[in-house]
Amino acid sequence: xxxxxxxxxxxxxxxxxxxxxxxxxxxxxxxxxxxxxxxxxxxxxxxxxxxxxxxxxxxxxxxxxxxxxxxxxxxxxxxxxxxxxxxxxxxxxxxxxxxxxxxxxxxxxxxxxxxxxxxxxxxxxxxxxxxxxxxxxxxxxxxxxxxxxxxxxxxxxxxxxxxxxxxxxxxxxxxxxxxxxxxxxxxxxxxxxxxxxxxxxxxxxxxxxxxxxxxxxxxxxxxxxxxxxxxxxxxxxxxxxxxxxxxxxxxxxxxxxxxxxxxxxxxxxxxxxxxxxxxxxxxxxxxxxxxxxxxxxxxxxxxxxxxxxxxxxxxxxxxxxxxxxxxxxxxxxxxxxxxxxxxxxxxxxxxxxxxxxxxxxxxxxxxxxxxxxxxxxxxxxxxxxxxxxxxxxxxxxxxxxxxxxxxxxxxxxxxxxxxxxxxxxxxxxxxxxxxxxxxxxxxxxxxxxxxxxxxxxxxxxxxxxxxxxxxxxxxxxxxxxxxxxxxxxxxxxxxxxxxxxxxxxxxxxxxxxxxxxxxxxxxxxxxxxxxxxxxxxxxxxxxxxxxxxxxxxxxxxxx
Amino acid sequence: xxxxxxxxxxxxxxxxxxxxxxxxxxxxxxxxxxxxxxxxxxxxxxxxxxxxxxxxxxxxxxxxxxxxxxxxxxxxxxxxxxxxxxxxxxxxxxxxxxxxxxxxxxxxxxxxxxxxxxxxxxxxxxxxxxxxxxxxxxxxxxxxxxxxxxxxxxxxxxxxxxxxxxxx
Numbered sequence: 001x002x003x004x005x006x007x008x009x010x011x012x013x014x015x016x017x018x019x020x021x022x023x024x025x026x027x028x029x030x031x032x033x034x035x036x037x038x039x040x041x042x043x044x045x046x047x048x049x050x051x052x053x054x055x056x057x058x059x060x061x062x063x064x065x066x067x068x069x070x071x072x073x074x075x076x077x078x079x080x081x082x083x084x085x086x087x088x089x090x091x092x093x094x095x096x097x098x099x100x101x102x103x104x105x106x107x108x109x110x111x112x113x114x115x116x117x118x119x120x121x122x123x124x125x126x127x128x129x130x131x132x133x134x135x136x137x138x139x140x141x142x143x144x145x146x147x148x149x150x151x152x153x154x155x156x157x158x159x160x161x162x163x164x165x166x167x168x169x170x171x172x173x174x175x176x177x178x179x180x181x182x183x184x185x186x187x188x189x190x191x192x193x194x195x196x197x198x199x200x201x202x203x204x205x206x207x208x209x210x211x212x213x214x215x216x217x218x219x220x221x222x223x224x225x226x227x228x229x230x231x232x233x234x235x236x237x238x239x240x241x242x243x244x245x246x247x248x249x250x251x252x253x254x255x256x257x258x259x260x261x262x263x264x265x266x267x268x269x270x271x272x273x274x275x276x277x278x279x280x281x282x283x284x285x286x287x288x289x290x291x292x293x294x295x296x297x298x299x300x301x302x303x304x305x306x307x308x309x310x311x312x313x314x315x316x317x318x319x320x321x322x323x324x325x326x327x328x329x330x331x332x333x334x335x336x337x338x339x340x341x342x343x344x345x346x347x348x349x350x351x352x353x354x355x356x357x358x359x360x361x362x363x364x365x366x367x368x369x370x371x372x373x374x375x376x377x378x379x380x381x382x383x384x385x386x387x388x389x390x391x392x393x394x395x396x397x398x399x400x401x402x403x404x405x406x407x408x409x410x411x412x413x414x415x416x417x418x419x420x421x422x423x424x425x426x427x428x429x430x431x432x433x434x435x436x437x438x439x440x441x442x443x444x445x446x447x448x449x450x451x452x453x454x455x456x457x458x459x460x461x462x463x464x465x466x467x468x469x470x471x472x473x474x475x476x477x478x479x480x481x482x483x484x485x486x487x488x489x490x491x492x493x494x495x496x497x498x499x500x501x502x503x504x505x506x507x508x509x510x511x512x513x514x515x516x517x518x519x520x521x522x523x524x525x526x527x528x529x530x531x532x533x534x535x536x537x538x539x540x541x542x543x544x545x546x547x548x549x550x551x552x553x554x555x556x557x558x559x
Numbered sequence: 560x561x562x563x564x565x566x567x568x569x570x571x572x573x574x575x576x577x578x579x580x581x582x583x584x585x586x587x588x589x590x591x592x593x594x595x596x597x598x599x600x601x602x603x604x605x606x607x608x609x610x611x612x613x614x615x616x617x618x619x620x621x622x623x624x625x626x627x628x629x630x631x632x633x634x635x636x637x638x639x640x641x642x643x644x645x646x647x648x649x650x651x652x653x654x655x656x657x658x659x660x661x662x663x664x665x666x667x668x669x670x671x672x673x674x675x676x677x678x679x680x681x682x683x684x685x686x687x688x689x690x691x692x693x694x695x696x697x698x699x700x701x702x703x704x705x706x707x708x709x710x711x712x713x714x715x716x717x718x719x720x721x722x723x724x725x726x727x
Contacts, residue, residue, distance in 0.1 A: 069592070124621070127562035127564075127565070127621070128562055128564060128565050128592075128593070128594055128621060129565075129591070129592075130565060130569070130590070130591065130593060131591070197562075291671065291672050292567075292624060292671040292672075293563050293566065293567050293624075294566075294567050294570040294571065294574075295566065295570070314563075314671070317622075317625055318625055318671060321625055321654075324670075326670045326671045326672050327670075327672050329670065
C-alpha cells in the first residue's frame with residue numbers, strides 16, 4: 001500500500017516536472033536542458049528512477065521467488081542496511097569520480113546482491129520444506145543462470161576497464177562481483193546436494209560432510225579474495241574501510257567452518273575407535289528407535305559406553321556440539337573406553353581384520369565391515385575365515401623366528417592413520433597373509449603325512465604281540481615298514497614344522513582328528529584280533545599304503 | 560528425503576496428534592512450514608492459572624533437534640520464569656553452552672532426547688511451580704515470594720483474559 005502511494009506520488013511529480021518544463025520551453029531540447037539544469041527537477045527524476053528500480057525488483061522477485069517468507073524479508077532488509085552503509089563508505093574513497101553513473105552502478109550492484117541473498121536463503125530453505133515442486137527448481141535454476149551471467153559480464157567489464165584505463169572504482173566492482181560469483185557457486189553446490197538428497201528415499205549421510213567441506217573451501221576462497229582486495233586497495237588508494245565488516249565476517253565463518261571440520265573429524269574418529277557397533281540383538285532389546293532423529297535403526301548404529309544406542313550419523317552431528325551422551329549426559333570423552341573381554345591379547349600381531357580392531361565387543365560375524373563411516377578406508381578382512389585367531393593363552397608365535405619377517409608392529413589406533421598409510425599397510429598385510437596361507441597349506445600336508453605315519457605305527461604296535469607268534473607276518477611288516485622312501489624326509493622336516501603348527505592348527509583340529517584316527521585304529525585292530533586277523537591286517541595295510549602314497553604325492557606336488 | 564530436522568518435526572507432530580498429552584495442543588501453524596508451531600497450554604489444576612488457555616509460539620532452529628527451539632507466549636503473562644515479552648525461560652530450552660542466569664547445571668539443559676511434548680509438559684509444571692530463583696520477570700518473582708495473594712489475583716485476571724471473559 002505504502003509502495004503504491006509512493007509510486008503514484010513520484011509518478012505524479014515526474015509528470016508535473018516534465019509537463020512544467022515542456023510548458024515553459026515548448027520544445028524538446030530546450031526542455032531537456034532546462035530539466036538537467038534545474039536541481040529540484042533532477043531530484044524528482046532520481047526519485048522516479050529509484051522507484052522504478054524498486055518496482056523492477058518487485059517484479060523480478062515475484063517472478064523468481066513468489067511470496068517472500070517473513071524470515072527472508074527480514075534477512076534481506078538487515079543485509080541491505082549493512083550493504084548501503086558500506087556503499088556510502090566506499091563513496092568516500094572514490095569521491096573524485098562521484099557522478100550519477102557511479103551511483104547507478106552501485107545501485108545495480110546492491111540490486112544484484114539482494115537477489116543473491118534471496119537465492120541463498122531459498123536454497124537453504126529447501127532442506128526444511130516438506131514440498132518442493134518443479135516450479136521451485138525452474139525458478140532457482142533460471143535465477144542462478146541469470147545472476148551468474150550478470151556477474152560474469154560485470155567481472156569481464158571491470159577487468160577490461162582496469163586493463164585499458166588503469167585502476168579505478170571498477171576494481172571494487174570486479175572484486176564485489178567475484179565474491180558474488182563465488183556465492184553463486186556455493187548456492188549451486190548446495191542446491192545440487194539438496195536436490196539429490198530430496199530424490200533419495202534413505203537419508204544421505206555423507207551430505208553433511210560434503211556440505212562441511214564445501215563451506216570450508218568457499219570460505220577459504222573468499223578470505224583469499226578479501227585479503228587480495230585489501231592489499232590492492234591499500235597500495236593504490238587507501239584503507240578500504242567498507243570491506244572490513246564483510247571481511248571480518250568471512251574470516252569468522254571460515255574459522256567456524258574449519259572448527260566444524262575439525263570437530264566433525266574428531267567425532268568420527270572417536271566413534272570409529274571408541275564405540276562398538278550395536279548388534280542386531282542389542283537393537284532389538286532397545287526399542288530400535290534412534291532418540292535423536294526418532295527413526296528406526298537398522299544398521300550403522302553405535303553403542304556408547306553407557307549402553308545407549310544411536311544412529312552413527314546422528315551421534316556424529318551431536319558430538320560436533322557436545323561430547324556427551326544425549327540420554328544420560330555421560331561425558332563420553334572422559335568415560336573409559338568399553339572393555340574388550342573377548343579381544344585376544346595378541347591381536348596387535350594380528351590376524352584379525354583391522355576393521356574389527358576398534359570395536360572389540362562386536363562379534364565379527366554380525367558386523368558388516370562396511371559401516372565404518374567415510375574417512376578411513378575399511379580394510380577388507382580376507383583372513384577372517386581362513387586363519388583362526390590365536391589362542392589367548394598362547395605364547396607369541398615362535399614361527400616369527402624362521403618362516404618370514406615378522407609383521408610390522410601395529411600402531412595403537414588405526415583411525416589415526418591416513419588413508420594412504422592404511423593402504424600401504426594393507427598391501428603389507430596382504431603379503432603377510434598370503435605367505436601365511438601358503439605356510440598353512442604346507443603344514444596341512446605335513447600333518448596329513450604325520451597322521452599317516454602314526455596310523456602305521458599304531459598298526460604295527462597293535463600287531464606286535466601277534467607278530468611274535470607269527471614270524472612270517474612280523475618279518476613282512478618289518479620289511480614293509482621302513483620301505484617307503486619319503487618317510488625319512490618327513491621325519492626330517494617335522495621338527496621344523498611342529499612349533500609352527502602348534503600356533504595355528506594343532507590345538508584346534510588336527511590333534512583331535514589324529515588321535516581319533518589312532519584310537520579308531522586301535523579299536524579296529526583289537527576287534528580284528530578276535531576275528532580274522534590276517535585278512536583285516538592285510539586289508540588295512542593295503543589301504544594305509546594307498547592313502548599314504550596319495551598324500552605324499554599331493555604333498556610333493558604342492559611343495 | 561527431506562532434511563532430518565523436518566522429518567523429526569513431522570514425527571513429533573504425528574506423535575502429538577495421535578496421543579496428545581492432557582491439556583496440551585501443539586502443531587505447525589501452517590503445514591508448509593514445520594519450523595513454526597503454535598501451542599495451547601491449559602493452566603494446571605489447583606494453581607492460580609487453573610482454567611486458563613495460554614497460546615504460545617514455538618520457533619525451531621534449522622538444526623533441530625541438536626539445538627533447542629524458542630518458546631514465547633503470545634498472550635499476556637505474569638510469571639517469574641516468563642519474560643514480559645512472553646519468552647519462556649526454562650533450563651531445557653537452553654543449549655548447554657549458554658546460561659543466561661548462571662545457575663543451571665548442564666544436566667537439565669537441552670539435549671536431542673527432549674521433545675516438544677517434554678518442553679510443553681515442563682512449561683505446565685513451571686506454571687504450577689514457579690522457580691523464583693531465576694528471575695526472568697523480577698517483579699513477578701518478588702510478588703510470588705512476598706505477596707502471593709496479589710500474584711494470584713493478577714494470574715486470575717490473566718486467565719479470564721485468555722478466555723475472553725471480562726475481568727470481575
